[in-house]
Amino acid sequence: MLRGLYTATAGMMTQQRRHDTVTQNIANINTTGYKQVESIARSFPEVMVALRSGDEGRDNRNVGKLNTGVFAEESISMMVxxxxxxxxxSDDLALISDIQVANPQGGNxxxxxxxxxxxxxxxTVYKPQAFFNVENPEGGISYTRDGDLNLAADGRLVTSMNQNVLGQDGQPIILAGSMDDYWVRENGTIFNKVTGAASGRIGVTIAEQPxxxxRDGEGLFTEKTQGAGALRAATDADQFEVKQGYLERSTxxxxxSMVDLTAALRAYEANQKIVQFYDKSLExxxxxxGRVN
Known part of the structure; x- marks a missing residue:
């Protein structure tokens, strides 16, 4: 009897995790460059159920396999x-990424x-994505699609969360005046409108395995394990484009999301009813x- 109680409880915990993930997505529906998160669940390993002394001459007889519950395995970002x-x-920059991958069978x-x-x-392969290079709070390099930029009082080009935007050389980009004095080419090179001189190039990284x-909070992504993202510096041959005066919306x-939220709630309630049934049965x-008259 307790096996079913534990299975229903595991289902409730999984649906709560799913509900929290969808709620997070809805809360960031207007966040620039936000990537929708999906909660991935899978069942516990199957166990073999056997009936002891079921057949003549045998100690037990296999009844079949049984899953003993489900759990939320991980949450992954939809990198599209x-x-x-x-x-x-002029402060807003959108990064358009359409990087192709050659198919061994021919074509893309x-x-x-x-x-x-x-x-x-x-x-299984995933489509590579381009990211802006920014300096994270620890002083390392992180990656973002948030192009809602502005110039700080000291001339630093920063994100909406005040993170330094890094150039192709890995150093913070410093500009004078305002972004209205500059225009940005498709490859991220910044030019002064008056002098026509290049004032730096925004660092863009390609993640072959996005x-x-x-996810590191504040719209940042980080490669926690060396080589996990297969990162490389973007080149002019890559199919990406930086567009000034545009922003990338949340995915x-x-x-x-509202459908998923309702489905998670209904599934949670169904598992809750099962727990209540077992509780009454045990009572x-x-x-x-066991009462003795």
Missing amino acids: QGDITETQS VMFDASGKAVLANGQ NGLT VDAAQ KAVNEV
Whole structure:
């Protein structure tokens, strides 16, 4: 009896995790460059159920396999291109990434809406993505799609969370005046509108395995394990574009998020009913079945 109680409890915990993930997505529906997060769940390992002394001459007889519960394994970010919206502000930069991957069978790999593809040999590949280079609070390099930038009082080009935007040389970008005095080329090079001189180039990194990056808060992604993201510096040959006066919107689908939120709530309630049923059954077994008249 307790096996079912534990299974229902595991289901409640998983649906709570799913509910929290969807709530996080909805809260960031207007966050620039935010990547929707999906909660991945899987069942506990199957166990073999056997009936002891079931057959003549045998100690037990196999009844079949049984899953003993489910758990939220991880939460992954959907690394896909978000919609681009025009702001007409010189401070805003959108990063458009459409990097192709050659298919061993010929042509380019065709990715699905989640940025994933399965090749003919069974190999799973993910579409590479471009990221702006920024300085994280620890002084290292992190990556973001948040192009809501501005110039600090000391001339540093910073994100909306006051993180230094790094140039191609790995150093913070320092500009004089305001961003209205500059225009940014498609490859990230910043030019002074008056003198026409280059004032730096925004550092852009290509993550060949974007799902290998870890969400680090404040719109940042970090490569926690060396080589997990297969990072490399972007070149002019890569299919990416920096657009000034535009921002990349969140990839959260509001309608689908509300459906997922309701589904998680209903599944939680169903598991809750099962727990209540077992609770009443145990109460009856303790208080009535075992009663001695």
